[in-house]
Amino acid sequence: MDVKQKAMRAMVAQFHRPHGLGGRAAGWVMAHRGSNRKRNVWAAGLLDVQADDRVLELGFGPGIAIAAMAGHATRGLVVGVDHSEVMVRQATRRNRAAVRAGRVDLRLGNAEELPELDAPFDKILAVNSLMFWDDPVARLKELRDLLRPGGRIAIAYQPRGPHATDETAARVGREVAGHFTTVGLTDVRVETLPLKPTAVVCVVGVSPGP
DSSP states (O other): OOOOHHHHHHHHHHHHSHHHHHHHHHHHHHHHOHHHHHHHHHHHHOOOOOOEEEEEEEEOOOOOOHHHHHHHOTTTTHHHHHHHHHHHHHHHHTTHHHHTTEEEEEEEEOSSTTTOOOOOOEEEEEESSGGGGGGHHHHHHHHHEEEEEEEEEEEEEEOTTTTTHHHHHHHHHHHHHHHHHHTTTTEEEEEEESSSOOOEEEEEEOOOOO
């Protein structure tokens, strides 16, 4: 492996788990790249967050969707879990007023080992996180159990990389929709946002009633 390949691999790794100075730079890119912002705000909008909602986001990165959802949950609570200390710090700064007001609570953790959470939630969001889950079906079962009856979950994905295409996104959307059905979520639908370099898909489902 030559120096250029090593550098590219190190850069990609920073977007998977940002850390150190490189992670701070990756967070800045994620927060300011237009397609990233559009993707996160769009996915958050599909949840239709209400003023009193309790919301959970897994893998919140620099906190763009957190800010969008907190803007709607003005009497509720938005909880975020991310496995990067750098992202927790950046997202906390970006949402400092809501954090101080007790409307946003950002935690260090991951989908495989969630910190103790005061469930149930009305809405759950994950954007470009599912590809890091060791067992997506098992994780979705856990998330379904954190939702109140009638609660809504949205899982968004935008493929990256030299071989990623809109069809890659569509294929993943179909797979995730199948996972939703497997774990008993209802009213499952797949939404698509045309973006560059590839489209974004977001699978939305509802927790069944008691």
